[in-house]
Structure formats: C-alpha cells, structure tokens
Amino acid sequence: MKKNMPKPVEGRHIQRIYKTLLRIRMVEERIAEIYPEQQMRCPVHLSIGQEGIAAGVCEALEMKDTVMSGHRAHAHYLAKGGDLKKMIAEIYGRETGCCLGRGGSMHLIDLQANFRGSTPIVGGTIPIAVGLAWAAKMKNEKQVSVIFLGEGTTEEGVFHESLNFAELHKLRVLFICEDNLYSVYTPLDERQPERSRTGIAKANGLYVDSGDGNKALEVYAKTQKALDYIRSDKGPAFLEFSTYRWREHCGPNYDNAIGYRTEEEFEMWKKKDPLVQLEKIGKFTEQYKTSLRSKLDTEISEAFEFAKQSSYPKKSDINPNLAYAS
Amino acid sequence: MKKNMPKPVEGRHIQRIYKTLLRIRMVEERIAEIYPEQQMRCPVHLSIGQEGIAAGVCEALEMKDTVMSGHRAHAHYLAKGGDLKKMIAEIYGRETGCCLGRGGSMHLIDLQANFRGSTPIVGGTIPIAVGLAWAAKMKNEKQVSVIFLGEGTTEEGVFHESLNFAELHKLRVLFICEDNLYSVYTPLDERQPERSRTGIAKANGLYVDSGDGNKALEVYAKTQKALDYIRSDKGPAFLEFSTYRWREHCGPNYDNAIGYRTEEEFEMWKKKDPLVQLEKIGKFTEQYKTSLRSKLDTEISEAFEFAKQSSYPKKSDINPNLAYAS
Amino acid sequence: MPRKRIINGAAAIREAIDQSMKKDSSVFIVGEGVPDPKGVFGTTLGLRKKYTKNRVWDMPLSENAMTGTVIGAAISGMKPILVHQRLDFALLSLDQIINNAAKWFYMFGGQQSVPLVIRMIIGHGWGQGAQHSQNLQALFAHIPGLKVVMPSQPSDAKGLLIASIQDPNPVIFLEHRWIHNATGDVPKKLYATPLGKANITKKGSDITIISSSYMALEALRAAQLLESLNISAEVVDLRTISPLDEATIIRSIKKTGRLLVVDSAWTNGGIAGEIITRVVTKHMSLLKTMPARIGLPNLPTPSSPGLTKYYYPNIETIMRSVCDVLKKDSSPIKKILAEDPSLAAVSHDVPNASYMGPF
C-alpha cells in the first residue's frame, strides 16, 4: 500500500455521496432546461461539472457544522441539506422561497440545515464564515465553519485578511477553493502569476491540501483529514480542488463557441465527469440507478411544481420598515 | 570567503549612507525637540531608530527610480533626496511646504526627487506604487518603483492584491517592509500568526530576502541584489528588514513607560543603533563627524528658520474649485 | 439634413472609447472581462484586437488594488479607464476612490492631477437583487474632487464619456444598464459634451422635471404622455450630477414655478434632496407649490419580479407625481398608459422585449 494513502471510503458514504451528487446534477439540469421559459427571472450560476466537491466535502461534515458560499451556491446548499423546494421557489421569486423571494438564486440560506448564507459579492462571505468560527470559539462551541470559494476569489484582499485572522486565533474554519480555471470568461493567466494558492495559505500557517475535485471520494477523504486537524484545534485548513464548469458562467447554456475556451478543453474535462467516475467506483446496479433517478425526478418535479404554484410576495413587502429588525 | 557573501560595500557608499542616516536622525531629533512648542500642529511619526533602512535602500536607487511611503515617511523622503526646507515648512503648515501646507507631515511629496507621495491610510500607497511601475511598463520606461511599508501594513488585503498584480505582470516594483514589531501599540501576536511575510511574497512568486534593518550596509547590499533581479525584468521583489522604533508611535516622546513594551526591549534595540553601527564600520575621524554634524546642524536650523519665517497659506486656498484640476 | 445614424448606448460608449484610444495613446482600459467575448455588455468589444494587450487589460478580482494602480498610472501621465460590471463591486475600492483619487490633487498642493475614468454599471432588472443593482450616485457626488456623470441618451453617453476621458480629474461614469439598450442618433466623429451642463430634452411651462440617466428617459416619456392631459412639463436631463448645473435648473424653475426631481436611487439622502435644497435655500420664492421627489423606497433591492414591480419608479409614478404637484386629477393616467402601444408587451424587469436574461 502506498504511503499516506487514505483508507478506503466505506460503501455507505459512497452511496450517500453519489445520491447527493446525482441530485445536484439533476436539479441543475432541470433548471437549465426550464430556464428559457423565463420564469426564473434572476441570474443563475450552475455548478454542473463541479458537484463532486460539494458532495465530497459535505459528506464529511456533521450536521452542526456550518456552510457558506458565494454566487455559485446551489450545489453547496443542496449538499449541506438545504431544502430543495425553498431553493427552487426562491429562484422563481416566490414568497415560499428560502428568502421569501427577496434574494433569488444568488442568496440562499437554510438555517435548519446550517447553511448560513450565500451572496454574490465575490469574497463577501469569506470573513463572515470566519466570524462564525470566531463566535463559536468565544462561545466554546465546536462546529466547523466551511466556506466555499472559487479560485478567482483568492484574488480579493479580503481572502488574505481572512486567512491571517483565522490562523491567528486558530479558528475552526475550512476554506474550500474550487479551481475551475476561469473567473467568468477570464483565464487564470490574466489574473494570477504562476502561484499556488495552497502555497499562500501554507505561508499563512494553515493546513493545506489539494486534489482532483472530480473525484468525489478523494475530496471526501481529504476533507476528513483536514477536519481532523481542525477539530483538534490546530488551526484552520485550506483545500483546493481542481474542476471545470460545463456551462456558461451565468445562465443555462453551453458557451464554448463564444471563444474564451476551446471545445477540446471542455471535452477533456467532460470525460472526467465526477458523476460517471463515481458510478464506476460505486458499481451500483442499473436498477438502483434507475430507481434513484426516478425518485429524484419526482422530488424535483414536485419542487418545481411547488415553486410555480406559490404566490409572489405581497406588495406590502416593499416597506422600508422591513429593512430593520425590531 | 563564505559563499554568497556580498562583496564589500565601497567607501564612498558607506560615507553617503552615513550622511543620509545622520541627516535623518538629526532632522527628526530636532523635530522631537521643538515639537512641544506646538507650532508643528499635525501628527508626526518619527523613524528614529529605523533610518538604516531608508538610507540603505535609497543609496542603491537611481535618480529616476521612484519612492512612495506611508504615515512614517520623513526618512524615505529625505533619503530619496526630498527637499528638507519644504518638508519642515509642510510640517509647520506653511505655504512654502511641499504640499503648500495642505498635507502636513503625513503627506510628503517631491516630484523633482521622484519621491511620488506618502499618505497615512495604511496600505493606501502600495497599489499606487504598483501603478507607477505598471505605467512605466506600458510606456517602456525602466525606473523601479519602491514602496516602503510597515509589517502591520501587510495585514491589509490591498497588500496581497498588489503582490499578485505586480508579479502577474512582472512589474519593476520593490516592496520594502520595515518590521518594527508593532502597529501603534499592538504587538505582532495580536495581529498575525507565526508566519513569515517573506514566505507570503515568495508564495506569490516574488524574489524575497530579509535582513537586519539596523545594519544599513546589509540593507544596501540586499537591495542592490534585489534591484538586479528587478532590472532584469524577472519580476518584483519583497525585502523585509527588522528594526525598532525608538519613540512613541506618533509624536516626539519616549513611551516605554506606558506599558505596551518593556524598557529592556527598548534598551536591547537601542544598543543596535544603526547610526552607531555604521560609525564603527565607517571608521570616520572625529573631525569628519564633528564637521558633518555641524554642517547638518546649520542646514537643519536654516530649514526650521525658513519654515517659521514662511507665511501660512492664504484664505483663498479654501476654495472648492481647487479640488479640481482644470 | 444629414442622415441619422441610430445606434444604442453600448455602441456609443464603445465608440467613445475606441476614438479616444485612437486619438490619445495615453488612454488605456482595464476591467474584469474587458477583453472577453461579451466585452462588458458590448462596450469594449474588439478593442484588444485593435489596441493590443498593452492597452486593453483584463484584471484580477482586486478592485481596491486595481483602483490604486490606475491612480498610479494616472499620475504617471496615462489616462486610464477602469470598468466595473456592477457599481456594487466598486464598494471594495471606495478607500482608493475617496481617500486617494478624489483628494490627490488638492492634498498634494495641486501638483498632480488624476485623469481617471471609472465606469460603473448601475441599474435594475432581472432579479439582480440587493448586491447587484445599487444606484449609489449620491455617495460619489458627496465627495469633493470627484465628478459624477450619468448619461441617458446614446449621443450623450458618447460625448460625455469622451469629455470624461479628457478631463484631468477622476470621473465616476455611471451607466444604467438600460441606457445601453436605448437607441438614438449619434454623430460619428469624436466630440466632447461638456461636463457640468444639463440638457433640456423637452421644453415646457407648467413644471420642471429634473432627472438623469435612465430615469431621464422615463421622465421624457412621461412628459410626452402628459401632453394629452394638457400638462406642459419641461424635462431637464442633468447629464452630470457633480458638478450640478444649477443655472439651468434655476432658469427652468423660473419659468415653470414647479419642481419634481426623479432619481434612480434611494430617496433618503439622495441627490434629489440636494437639488431641492439648492433651490429652496437660494430661490424658494420661485416655487408656486411644494417641490417633490421620486426615488426608490429606502429598502435593499429585492430579487423577485413580484416585488421589483412595486420597487422601481416608472413612467406611471412620474406622471402621478406631476399631477400631484400640479394638483391635477391623475385618474386618466391608467388609460393613457394602457392605450400606448409602445408600452404593451415589455415586462417591467427587462430593458426590451428581446431580453432573455440571465445577466
């Protein structure tokens, strides 16, 4: 056995990760399919192709651990156990949505599931997630605060300020960086020099690791190791996983044709589909897969139905007093 | 001879560095002495104890190279050749000051000397200095842009954003970090984990080095090496030098008694006085030292006289139109 | 009469940049996505090919540092144009804008000016929500040393952007997303429309409607429709909200004696209050009735179209306010709007019927 090789992942975890991954995939594909109806009237950033990371990381978490995210948050919300109906209703702008329709796809929250919020200002939730861990420390609580971010987000100063502060006080923060090579349509070489982001986190004293984000079990195993470190109060950790976004930065379509990346690059990554890879490892029966898909299909249809049947928020929600808690 | 040992610094450089260092020391001691007259009605951040860095770095620069700095800028301004009279007049708030009295001690500038400005928002001038280098690259100019900053300033996100951008485009930027252990009265361990700032710059791909900031010749030699690297367009460099501020963070007094640092720590550092160390190496004659001191004394007295004789700016300077260039 | 050349605001802005870069080699442009295939809503398309990488830059997601770097470039004699696809992102750079760009010229004794244009897209529509649609012109207009430009017509978008690039001061150039889609006649040559001069887009005698950017287009439509109620409204398109063209404002009010200010921002502390205050602290007696203002309710922007419908002022709101100021019956407005074919088909949260989302 190779040195440092992680112990094999147990079957029940594989199955759960698979379920999560497939569910995210099917939800987002449904969104993509129905988006042209123009009833989801807000920007949507799909994570199709990247779901292995959300699924792998969240499988390693406990219920009490918290998750926050940014603009591309559907997968993180769902993997952490966020309510599907409320998410779809939110994207439809309905009063039954997780933000009562005030947020749209870019603002997800499910306090029951300890998904503590996602917002679309790049980097904006990073220090907030660090603050959750800081408060936990002050209150002597033990949950870990996980923050998902893109590789582009590491260009924001607030990311670096957050690394410093999290390490300074050895906070229970897990930074998960999804490197999908692009920020919108801009490739890395117009934004960052040859540098490794793990190197930067390491220079700040954090535990670091990196891996293949399209291998959900690798993600799971590496997250577990990082969580062990964090839970022993040695300090925060930063993990980076490489992956690829299949569809356009924002919206339901494929966009390889517009010229910022090549069809070959896309095809190369598509071959590494995290879902297909996991199916191979899981050796699930055709019957299992079919029945799971059909169950999920029903659940998803119901969620869309729920959203479409829900009312829009009332005019009375446009009331300046609602800007303040009382 | 030890490997990698820098070649010995030539005598004329030693002498020039000594002059610069002594001049800064004497200017700042005069400020400290006269400040209680309450005619310099603005905050002053003295660099007494830290002058070796300014003197060593600037000796290695060419006239065309530019320098920017922050709140503690007197030494950098003077070492780069900024006009003494205009600086003192500025601190006195007079119309003959380098900012016409509008800036005070925390805003110094001397375009003739290519000292391109200092401002007191921590980190504020870092990206501007990077911008000078960027513009130089666009215009195919060859000067190096030097930015002085404190170790506390590396906690600001904008510092990290600037490292990334400078390295991305291999800009001719030299970052000089003066580590004096404190940010105002706050020690490092309330602000940063065990981390080396050179490690962070290195992780961003920069050339890095560190050294004893109270040894002006070491500073000079290390700066020269870094400049060689920068001038060959390999990219920016980050140098950190350890040192110590003798007097209070802001103002003319000693403040070891107030309790944020110990008298012993202070005494330990005072023994490493960069001026005394350089005098030993320089083996200057007593006569030379005395005559230099007396020459400088006269120059400084004249500068203060000039400032005190100068008028305050006119009331007509309070004119909203002056906020805009035309 | 020369043939008209009808193009939209985005094309007009692109042309302003193109012609400025052609004329003056010190002009360069930088921003997230500037060279990408979408070209910032089409406003920067093709520029990199034409002017090379050395003048057309993408950038890291580092709004504050990048603002500092363009200030550095500006004091080096360059004329940078920095672009933010949403104003909201520029909030990360307010330190550099307010502490440095705005003050550099005065605080260093007038030695170095900062000829910098920062384009920021503002606006509404398509569920952008609280963090992607803010109209914070009041914030910038409060800062001495900044100029703030808010064009409405494509021809102004072009002329004002050229003037902003030529101006030796930092200019915040705010582009409402929907003026990118507005069309109009735009001269082909390079021309500068002076900053600080308002434009009377419709003459009238009963009331002065002061507005800017997209709301100036709405105000103009409203004023035109009000003709059928025998209301003659004069529409002042500010173009620049800092400096304000007080002379034109006062001249119009002298004629009409009534004032409505329409802004795209939160009412509380907005620019509308500043305009009203300038009038009443110097010329209150000109007013025959109380002045009025329209803006957003003081509430973060919701995403749902079910809510934005009530959140944004529009032609109808403006028409009603005018009737209020004039104490005229506003009940015919519904019918006027219902009968106007140009207003039918388009949903309230898109700039035109062909818009498909999702940006």
Next chain:
Amino acid sequence: MPRKRIINGAAAIREAIDQSMKKDSSVFIVGEGVPDPKGVFGTTLGLRKKYTKNRVWDMPLSENAMTGTVIGAAISGMKPILVHQRLDFALLSLDQIINNAAKWFYMFGGQQSVPLVIRMIIGHGWGQGAQHSQNLQALFAHIPGLKVVMPSQPSDAKGLLIASIQDPNPVIFLEHRWIHNATGDVPKKLYATPLGKANITKKGSDITIISSSYMALEALRAAQLLESLNISAEVVDLRTISPLDEATIIRSIKKTGRLLVVDSAWTNGGIAGEIITRVVTKHMSLLKTMPARIGLPNLPTPSSPGLTKYYYPNIETIMRSVCDVLKKDSSPIKKILAEDPSLAAVSHDVPNASYMGPF
C-alpha cells in the same frame, strides 16, 4: 436634587461599554488598539483586564475582513462592537458594511438580524488632514438597513451607545473627537436613550437650529450667545441622523417658522439637504423665510492651522447664519465673541486649552 456627576464624553462611552458588557455576556469589543494603553481616546481603558481577552480584542489591520467577522459573530447571536480610530479607515470596509451588514436582514427574508455597533471617530483638529478627519455621515445615512447615531452630550453618548448595542440592527456610531472632551452630568446607572428621537437642548421661538454631534454643542453655545441680540433660537440635537426624527423637527419649525441646519460634513449632498428637503416637500408653508444650511466647504480637509481656521464652521459662523436667516444685523457678533471669556485662550484646532497633540 441628586448631586451631579460630571464626566466627559470618553468616560461616558467607556461606561456604556463597561455596563453593557457586564449586563450581557454576548457583547464583545474589537478594534485596533482597543486593549492598548491609550484605549481609543480612553474609551476602552481597563476593559480587557475586567472582561479578559475573550471579550476585548485587538485586531489585525484588516478593516474589511474584520467587519465581515463581526457580522458573522452578530448572526451567531453575539453583539459585537467594532471600533475604528478614524472613520477614514472604515472606508476599506464599506463593502461589508453596505453590501452585507445593511442588507443581511432584509435580503435573507428577515431570518437573521445583525446586532452590530461600529464606532467610528470623526472630527477635526491638529492638522489631521484629508485622510484622517472625514465626516461621512451622509454616506451611511443613505443606506437602508443602517442606523446612524451622532451624540453630542456625554449623557447621550452613554445612553445612545447602550441603545445602539441593544438594537438588533447594524448601527454606525459616530463620535466626534471633541465630544470625548465635552463634559456633562451623566447618570451612573445603565440606561438606554432611544434611537430616532431628537433632543431639544434649548427652547426658542425665532428660529430652529438643527444639528448633531459636536456641531450641536457649537449650535447650543451660539444660540445662548444670540440671546444677547434678542434672538430666541431653538436648538434641536438630532442624536440620530438615521432614522431622522421628523416629528420633532416639524414641531419645532411650526413654532419658529425658520430653519438653519448645521452639519459637520461637506455641504454638497450632506444630511442638511435631506432635512431641508423633508421639510419643504411636506411642510413648505411653515417656513417664513428661506431655510439655510452650514457645513464644510466642498474641499478635502487641509492640514495647516492657517487653513483649518477658515475651513470649519464655528460659533461665529452659526451666529452669522442665524442673523442672515432672520435678516438681522450681524455686526455685534464680533464684539460678543470677543467679550466672552470662555472663548478666549483656546486655539481653533484643539478641543481645549490643555490639548498638546499629536494624535
């Protein structure tokens, strides 16, 4: 009558924090220098010793991230107090303040409030210059979701800070440096002075002077001195500039029919314009004469005492403005001021005669 307890504003603020921390274990405080020997102008002295490191924190120079972290703590059920020794430093954190703190409650459907106080020192004096003295209250007051508090009297500084800490919303608490030095009677017990309620510090019938923070102290002195000119000025100390206490403002103007607003900020786009606009868009007929406002000239703050002398409004400026509004002869003002012993000795750029610089 109970004996008076005269303390200064800094001590009152310290006491407010101390008592709040004692009462509520979810309150904690963080800021650059909070535990240091100077204790933020004395306002945090001794707190670390009393409440330990776990509740009294210093911090890295990371204004934006630290604002995010306290938001995170606030939505975790804590009540953080974040301190900036100058408002100017907080410009680095406007992203977190405007995009997150202000909007979190509404945009997430009212599920999580952000009980956060951000103390920022504003003010003038001793050559602080363009980047260390800004009064940007208008900027915060424009943002829905924020409350903005500006105390003047020590007793208010205490009561309003306690109320701000107890408030479930983000509160920007602006402390003019010179109110730290102002003294007054301050009750010893813990008490909250409600946010959003103005205070009439002097009754009068000829004119209403509306002000806040340090300028409210100056306005009060000016109003007292104006008595000798037989001018009866009513002084309204706003205490909170968002929300504004419109009712008290209108009630006072109903009585006096005249209005002067005195602010410590740049006039253009300042809060004074908002107040005047609220009055004239709803109650213009109450005004017998044109309203007026006083603020800073629209120019970055210079450092030289030779310039600040003309830059800052003061008792004399206020008195003159009152005379202007009332169309009274202002020539006796010089003499009144010259003869007042309390105004002699103190230079214009220090809060009191004992001040020695250099902060």
